[in-house]
Amino acid sequence: MGCVLSRPGSSGLVSESRDEVSTKIESNRREANNVSVVTKTETTESTSVAVVVASNGEEVRNDDEAVVDHKEENGDVKEKKPKGERKKSTTKPDPRLSNPPKNLLGEQVAAGWPPWLTEVCGEALNGWLPRKADSFEKIEKIGSGTYSNVYKARDSLTGAIVALKKVRCDTREQENLKFMAREILILRRLNHPNVIKLEGLVTSRMSTSLYLVFRYMHHDLAGLAASPDITFTEQQVKCYLKQILSGLEHCHSRGVLHRDIKGSNLLIDDDGVLRIGDFGLATFFDAGTRQTMTTRVVTLWYRAPELLHGAVEYGVGIDLWSAGCILAELLSGRPIMPGRNEVDQIHRIYKLCGSPSEEYWRKIRLPSHVKNANHTAKPQHKRKVREAFKDFSPEALSLVDRLLALDPLERLTATDALTSDFFMTEPLACDPSELPKYPPTKEIDAKKRDEEYRRQKEARKVQGESGRRIRPRERAPRAMPAPEANAENQSNIDRMRLITHANAKSKSEKFPPPHQDGSLGFQVGSSRRLDPSEVPFSSNSFTATYSKEPFQTWSGPLAPTEAPESTARRMKDINKDQIKRKQFNQITSPLEGLNLWQLFLSVQSFRFDHLGRQFLSSPIIN
Ligand SMILES: Nc1ncnc2c1ncn2[C@@H]1O[C@H](COP(=O)(O)OP(=O)(O)OP(=O)(O)O)[C@@H](O)[C@H]1O
Numbered sequence: 001m002g003c004v005l006s007r008p009g010s011s012g013l014v015s016e017s018r019d020e021v022s023t024k025i026e027s028n029r030r031e032a033n034n035v036s037v038v039t040k041t042e043t044t045e046s047t048s049v050a051v052v053v054a055s056n057g058e059e060v061r062n063d064d065e066a067v068v069d070h071k072e073e074n075g076d077v078k079e080k081k082p083k084g085e086r087k088k089s090t091t092k093p094d095p096r097l098s099n100p101p102k103n104l105l106g107e108q109v110a111a112g113w114p115p116w117l118t119e120v121c122g123e124a125l126n127g128w129l130p131r132k133a134d135s136f137e138k139i140e141k142i143g144s145g146t147y148s149n150v151y152k153a154r155d156s157l158t159g160a161i162v163a164l165k166k167v168r169c170d171t172r173e174q175e176n177l178k179f180m181a182r183e184i185l186i187l188r189r190l191n192h193p194n195v196i197k198l199e200g201l202v203t204s205r206m207s208t209s210l211y212l213v214f215r216y217m218h219h220d221l222a223g224l225a226a227s228p229d230i231t232f233t234e235q236q237v238k239c240y241l242k243q244i245l246s247g248l249e250h251c252h253s254r255g256v257l258h259r260d261i262k263g264s265n266l267l268i269d270d271d272g273v274l275r276i277g278d279f280g281l282a283t284f285f286d287a288g289t290r291q292t293m294t295t296r297v298v299t300l301w302y303r304a305p306e307l308l309h310g311a312v313e314y315g316v317g318i319d320l321w322s323a324g325c326i327l328a329e330l331l332s333g334r335p336i337m338p339g340r341n342e343v344d345q346i347h348r349i350y351k352l353c354g355s356p357s358e359e360y361w362r363k364i365r366l367p368s369h370v371k372n373a374n375h376t377a378k379p380q381h382k383r384k385v386r387e388a389f390k391d392f393s394p395e396a397l398s399l400v401d402r403l404l405a406l407d408p409l410e411r412l413t414a415t416d417a418l419t420s421d422f423f424m425t426e427p428l429a430c431d432p433s434e435l436p437k438y439p440p441t442k443e444i445d446a447k448k449r450d451e452e453y454r455r456q457k458e459a460r461k462v463q464g465e466s467g468r469r470i471r472p473r474e475r476a477p478r479a480m481p482a483p484e485a486n487a488e489n490q491s492n493i494d495r496m497r498l499i500t501h502a503n504a505k506s507k508s509e510k511f512p513p514p515h516q517d518g519s520l521g522f523q524v525g526s527s528r529r530l531d532p533s534e535v536p537f538s539s540n541s542f543t544a545t546y547s548k549e550p551f552q553t554w555s556g557p558l559a560p561t562e563a564p565e566s567t568a569r570r571m572k573d574i575n576k577d578q579i580k581r582k583q584f585n586q587i588t589s590p591l592e593g594l595n596l597w598q599l600f601l602s603v604q605s606f607r608f609d610h611l612g613r614q615f616l617s618s619p620i621i622n
Helices: 102-110 115-125 174-189 221-226 234-253 317-332 342-353 358-363 368-374 394-403 414-418 443-462 490-503 567-584 596-604
Strands: 022-032 035-043 048-053 136-144 148-155 161-168 198-202 209-215 266-268 274-276 606-608 614-616
Touching (some): 102 115, 174 198, 234 266, 234 274, 317 394, 394 414
Antiparallel strands (some): 148 161, 266 274, 606 614
């Protein structure tokens, strides 16, 4: 009979679990060396101890073994002090790292986790056993994003309906694995009713696929808001916003920036409970430490001005800006700043929120190459938030105004916003359970409606039908996703993009089409294996529009399409772009502080395939 004892190295995951004692019991039996064990992880204020309970039920705990073989990052072996002399480490763990001790990794591999996964996020696997793919049955594909496909599935063990997010894991792409690991680490750090909870992971020792298991959510806010039959009352808007802010407050208090708050990432279940989802762009941050991060985050329409200005040091304000945009959108029934590209976006912000003051430029920390150019922007716009939203209640107007403060330091925090008059005055927010029951509605449903409309339109064209038919519903264009998010590593992005262009005409070609990968009722494990040439990157779809018509509601007509381009032509474009990029590099626009290359790409880089899906035709910018 043997016992395995381990304690994970200190980590953000553990150190953040203050004020709570959580006990997780993984009761899966492991039959190894005739030992039957139950792994139990207790997380207390500052420790997390993996305890193995021997089959006789005796709980064996041995903290003394904890630091054996633990190597420092510089390779030095920690000296083991006798018991009693050991002091608790006072240095804070780097929450961005997952570096549990080697003995824990070995244990995880023995438990069935693939070694590559234990290496990148062993910390997050602590206390869990992998679920087998054949214990889920796929029902249908319910969403697709930049890095993943999402499926509705049935858990054969419990019968519960779950959402499985399949992320592509090419183990040769270390950087991409890190991003995936970051999402998992972040999700395990969070525990709040308004934040999606990672319920488990599906993988196997031999597999390169990974599925994240979540509770199934029937709706997303983008889908509900785009539905022609749904109009929200102020009480309902308050209910949704309160939940968004509560979720954000929790994330921020745990040192997590979401960095992609938008309607389609706000998932809602049948009981009206809203959970913030998609932490693919989220990052750890420490408000007290200077830390540079990428600016290429947040879907364009919800992107804060400091990001558009190129600030690489930012904080919770970027999520609050997005929340402000969503609040105004929910109350007005349409996106408030649907920019077509970064330059257009920033102009829309200036027109609504006024041009930044001299003080703003003095305060904002920008990289030196953009700093000098920014404040020469002309013309100077006056702030018009109050005029633009004069129909809102005074409390709603005041909250929108303070969330859309240009200066991130003047923007309300989630906690401030939750205590604002908006939530204190009648009509008060309704309870989530009082929200109407809607039929399942997701942004993907709106996309399907658009596709169906386009298909019919094209069929009519072929038949030579004339005359304008009324669309099922006039819609505003959809939000442009953060195109190059996870762009912390520029070279990685450049490489990914080049491969992406070389290998795929559009996102649809990198994922199997729905009839292959999303077909009904087959087991999760039976989906095809990833082709190593597939890379976990693409720009998102269904986005920009050139329509000058005023929009009515959230979603809108598909962008004008181009005939599909041949791969050869696109490769030619890539080469041309590389030459152009060289020419444009180092030159800075006097207008907005945007690199000229950025400006150039913003205007011309979005191309559309025959289904109206957008892809970037140019190498990345940052
Ligand atoms: N728990 C869930 N329940 C139901 N549907 C979900 C769930 N999680 C995600 N989805 C659906 O799948 C879509 C894509 O998921 P998600 O946003 O997490 O993926 P992504 O690859 O990070 O996407 P993006 O590129 O938009 O950031 C969501 O918009 C949502 O409609």
